[in-house]
Amino acid sequence: MTLIEGQTSIAEFTANELYARILNNEAIFILDVRNEDEFKRSPIEGHEHLTSVNIPYFEFLEDEDGSVARVPADREIMVVCAKEGSSQYVAELLAGHGYSARYLQGGFTSWGNFYDVRDVVNAAWGRIVQIARPARGDLSFAVISDGKMALIDPMRHTEIYLNLAAEAGATMTHLLDTHVHADHISGGPALATITGATYYVHAYDAIHPIDMLPATIAYTSLEDGQQFQVGQTTITVAWFPGHTLGQVNYRVDTPDGRSALFTGDGIFLRSFGRPDLGGKGEAWTPILYRSLTERLPKIVNDDTLILPAHFSTLDEGNAEGIFAAPYSEVRAHNDALKPRSEAEFTAYVLSHLPVFPPEYVEIKRVNIGLVEACDGKANELELGKNICALAG
């Protein structure tokens, strides 16, 4: 097998096709040829019919026949690497052995930066649109009504949101971050520059919790109870400290009497936002407890649709890939809301904290303008799925 640079005899597949097949719960065989560390940090995950096997590409170089023999010959092989080149190489090598193989266009970077856009609500007054980044488990939302658009937790690929606004014929008016994110770079400040819309974040989050340095980005601070009109909808700010001190929820009330709560990293569908990413877990955990037990019940009713900023597994969504549930369902199934004392909650949280990704400190710096990140650096900082949630 010889490799001719730039040869393209093997077919590609796109992140879009991969996600559609995952949602359909089709049988998928992913051959991930990245090195073991990258694979372990950020495997491609799906439903039960997705199989993902890691054989680094250099193993194919060293032992072609032995490595090929580890790949099943009775199905299509979807080869994935970091940036595309090695997966194309391995797919061609497999084809040479009689396999049906394709490779992921753009490599894992394109999967990590793939966005899925779909309506959660489409009503006479307007729409709530979910803009998901499936590889990262990140969710953002748009509220569109009467030609106005508010975005909640927009991510850094601003063209996704600009396209959505253009297609909807809407003007961005409010860029609403629930908090300063640690796991991904916000698109809010950039969209504010592009569109002239106002970027909002709570002032408590405009100080880096570890550096103790103030934000250099332009932002407008939020207050508990503050309201915005977006077309026919009303958005109400509800301070929800815990994951960060400045975390807020946004409740949108629509003219049909319904409501939805954008919870950011407050409560998720089956878990809640970890309170230690500011480096002060012991101090912030009791604050989170009071937000979950005292603040949350006051701002929702049983039918309020909970729309969080993250999911941990695709199983939290429905078959269409929408990650939403009425509060009654979340209350029944999310252990975050099970009755327990503050002391029990605190003891549980502090003994069950997931690993603290070191890049999360740097991402917060980027998000308040203390450092800049080019695309390459941003891709590296954001590699892999978010680790913002804690269940139980």
Place this chain on the structure above:
Amino acid sequence: MANSFDQTLDVKGAKCPMPLVKSRKAIADLTVGQVLKVVATDRGSVADFQGWAKTAKNVELVAQETEQEGGQDLYVHYLKRTS
């Protein structure tokens, strides 16, 4: 730097998997015990060369360095042919 070497391979600008494919070929041209210095611009080469050296039977990764050249990061790998 203190690392000694016998041959140099320039794979600046080459994208994965070419730095490794070419290094493998260059190693085969060395005699046992000689060291190849590989200069790459692909950051992914750092982890990949580590993984490759563990997999390959005749290669030892002696050292890895990062250098700057005209504002560009260079990833330098020293590989010894062991058999």
